[in-house]
Amino acid sequence: MTHVSIKELTKVYPGATEPSLDRLSLEIPTGELTALLGPSGCGKTTTMKMIAGLLEPTSGDVTFDGRSVLRDKPEHRGVVMVFQNYLLFPYMSVADNVGFGLKMRKIDPAEIKRRVGEMLEMVKLPDLGDRKPSALSGGQQQRVALARALIVQPNVLLLDEPLSNLDAHLRFEMRDLIRSLQQDMGITTIFVTHDQEEAVVLADRVALILDGKMKQYDAPDAFYKRPVDEATARFFGGHNFIEGSATGTRYEGAIGTLQLPEGVPQGPGKLTFRPENLALGADPSTPNTLTATIKDKIYLGTQTRLKLSVGSQIIDIITNPNQVETATPGQTLTVTLPPEALWMLNS
Amino acid sequence: MHQEPVLTRSFRVLTGIVLITWLILPLIPLAIWSFAKGWFFPDILPKTWSLRAWEYAFSDTSGVIDSLWLTIGISLAATVLSILVGVPAGRALGMYKFRGKEAVELMILAPTIVPGIAVVLGIHSVFISMGLNNTVFGVILVHLIPTLPYMVLVMAGIFANYDPAFEAQARSLGASAFKTFWYVTLPAIMPGIIVGGLFAFLVSWSQYILTLLIGGGRVVTLPLLLFNFATSGRNDITGAIGMIYILPGIIILILTAKHLSGRSGAVGGFGQI
Numbered sequence: 001m002t003h004v005s006i007k008e009l010t011k012v013y014p015g016a017t018e019p020s021l022d023r024l025s026l027e028i029p030t031g032e033l034t035a036l037l038g039p040s041g042c043g044k045t046t047t048m049k050m051i052a053g054l055l056e057p058t059s060g061d062v063t064f065d066g067r068s069v070l071r072d073k074p075e076h077r078g079v080v081m082v083f084q085n086y087l088l089f090p091y092m093s094v095a096d097n098v099g100f101g102l103k104m105r106k107i108d109p110a111e112i113k114r115r116v117g118e119m120l121e122m123v124k125l126p127d128l129g130d131r132k133p134s135a136l137s138g139g140q141q142q143r144v145a146l147a148r149a150l151i152v153q154p155n156v157l158l159l160d161e162p163l164s165n166l167d168a169h170l171r172f173e174m175r176d177l178i179r180s181l182q183q184d185m186g187i188t189t190i191f192v193t194h195d196q197e198e199a200v201v202l203a204d205r206v207a208l209i210l211d212g213k214m215k216q217y218d219a220p221d222a223f224y225k226r227p228v229d230e231a232t233a234r235f236f237g238g239h240n241f242i243e244g245s246a247t248g249t250r251y252e253g254a255i256g257t258l259q260l261p262e263g264v265p266q267g268p269g270k271l272t273f274r275p276e277n278l279a280l281g282a283d284p285s286t287p288n289t290l291t292a293t294i295k296d297k298i299y300l301g302t303q304t305r306l307k308l309s310v311g312s313q314i315i316d317i318i319t320n321p322n323q324v325e326t327a328t329p330g331q332t333l334t335v336t337l338p339p340e341a342l343w344m345l346n347s
Numbered sequence: 348m349h350q351e352p353v354l355t356r357s358f359r360v361l362t363g364i365v366l367i368t369w370l371i372l373p374l375i376p377l378a379i380w381s382f383a384k385g386w387f388f389p390d391i392l393p394k395t396w397s398l399r400a401w402e403y404a405f406s407d408t409s410g411v412i413d414s415l416w417l418t419i420g421i422s423l424a425a426t427v428l429s430i431l432v433g434v435p436a437g438r439a440l441g442m443y444k445f446r447g448k449e450a451v452e453l454m455i456l457a458p459t460i461v462p463g464i465a466v467v468l469g470i471h472s473v474f475i476s477m478g479l480n481n482t483v484f485g486v487i488l489v490h491l492i493p494t495l496p497y498m499v500l501v502m503a504g505i506f507a508n509y510d511p512a513f514e515a516q517a518r519s520l521g522a523s524a525f526k527t528f529w530y531v532t533l534p535a536i537m538p539g540i541i542v543g544g545l546f547a548f549l550v551s552w553s554q555y556i557l558t559l560l561i562g563g564g565r566v567v568t569l570p571l572l573l574f575n576f577a578t579s580g581r582n583d584i585t586g587a588i589g590m591i592y593i594l595p596g597i598i599i600l601i602l603t604a605k606h607l608s609g610r611s612g613a614v615g616g617f618g619q620i
Contacts, residue, residue: 049515052515052519053518053519054515054518073518073523074515074519075519075520075521075523079519080520081516081519083512083515083516085512087510087512087513087516089513089517089530089531090535091534091535100520100522100530101520101521104517104520104521104523104526105521149520152520152521
């Protein structure tokens with residue numbers, strides 16, 4: 001229901017020489033779930049606080065549906081932030097916590113009671129209204145925090161590392177819950193995280209911020225298929241960066257000549273590909289085959305990682321363990337690099 | 348079953364004995380005196396008993412009741428003012444870093460170190476020029492000197508362990524600045540206000556020198572009245588007033604005992620900043 005735009009948003013903390021956030025611009029369409037991704041200290045929490053009105057930007061603007069909200073007080077912006085440590089008010093019951101926002105809006109107590117009941121139902125905690133937050137598990141506390149935020153039907157929902165405090169088995173449950181509630185209510189949602197997996201599984205679009213600057217704003221799969229530079233690729237676990245240059249769809253460089261997909265950046269740079277997108281053995285449909293020698297083999301349980309040498313270059317590949325059960329270092333094998341798995345990074 | 352270590356247990360018994368010896372025993376003769384008609388050496392207990400001292404204490408002529416109300420009023424006012432000053436000051440000291448913070452801490456603690464009589468002589472001359480001498484208001488103001496350090500110290504400890512993100516959360520849920528303070532900050536710092544307020548009340552309650560000099564003998568609080576009777580040799584009336592005088596302390600202590608436990612965090616002081 002609210003289109004959020006961030007224009008050249010900059011924050012320089014008093015006494016700091018470098019900006020914590022440097023001219024960040026983002027368009028977040030109505031109802032979308034967007035991740036601000038970056039290592040800790042990259043400026044993502046600063047951005048959230050400025051959207052929420054808890055921090056004043058040094059320059060730049062934040063608009064909701066085209067109207068600047070910088071002059072609005074935090075309680076009038078219709079932005080609710082859910083903090084990483086949930087911040088449930090400890091001396092209030094779960095129901096009072098969830099109803100807090102409605103109470104502040106002077107809603108009739110009977111109406112608050114009804115909506116709190118509905119909301120606790122939605123986050124699947126219908127019987128815990130009378131408990132104190134300290135009597136709940138971490139996962140339950142987060143659901144209460146989410147209920148407390150959603151009950152006021154905010155224009156914009158901000159989530160701070162929503163999955164990072166949860167156990168592996170709870171993460172997917174919470175991810176599904178957040179996505180389904182967000183989609184049902186159509187709330188424009190922005191969350192920050194340092195965990196690329198969290199960003200990818202939850203978001204419609206991801207904005208990667210490194211050193212206070214936005215690197216790439218794209219659908220999650222684009223960060224794997226078409227990263228903009230080496231730092232971006234590395235942040236998403238990329239390992240293979242090989243010198244060379246692109247002319248049309250032809251790569252020429254340190255590991256020979258290969259065919260590239262349409263639309264790759266042209267000129268000298270680095271060839272990159274995901275270790276999991278290579279195939280063992282030759283594929284007659286593509287000329288992109290290489291002969292390589294196994295340098296090292298690392299068994300990872302569900303996967304096996306091979307370090308291969310191609311001429312003087314080392315490349316990393318990840319395969320199914322069954323395929324390489326008998327392979328030993330020193331052995332030679334053939335690998336296929338499908339053109340669609342390759343990408344060029346301009347240097 | 349959990350067995351208490353012998354050392355801990357004997358230490359507890361020892362603490363109990365010391366407390367009784369120093370705090371309770373000295374009060375017993377006072378209590379007995381208040382009911383004695385005469386109590387002379389070498390009698391262990393008075394030969395004849397009487398309610399005369401209590402009757403006198405509660406009569407209009409003694410002025411005890413008027414003085415009791417006056418003392419309660421002054422102590423309450425000093426407590427309220429201490430809270431109003433101590434909460435923001437404690438917040439600043441507990442939550443923020445600023446230049447000269449150590450100096451401010453020292454200044455606030457100074458009245459607990461510097462003898463009151465040294466300070467009050469200076470204040471006396473200042474108060475004369477402001478017309479505050481011999482007034483109840485002047486006495487209340489001067490009581491803030493010894494009460495504030497306790498209040499600020501307790502609140503600084505509370506705020507050092509307080510997460511202001513709760514306030515940001517309340518704001519983002521739609522609470523105004525005032526409602527945020529009322530519904531979020533105040534409940535969180537209440538244990539500190541109770542403990543600090545209790546200290547402030549009792550410190551003000553027991554002021555003698557400051558009241559005497561600034562009140563100029565016209566503001567007669569209970570300790571001043573008590574001192575008058577004590578020096579005039581009326582042990583029975585001194586005993587009765589003494590009993591009345593210690594009563595609020597005991598009542599407050601019982602009411603707030605749970606907040607005084609070390610775990611509540613309200614008794615940490617600057618150590619926790």
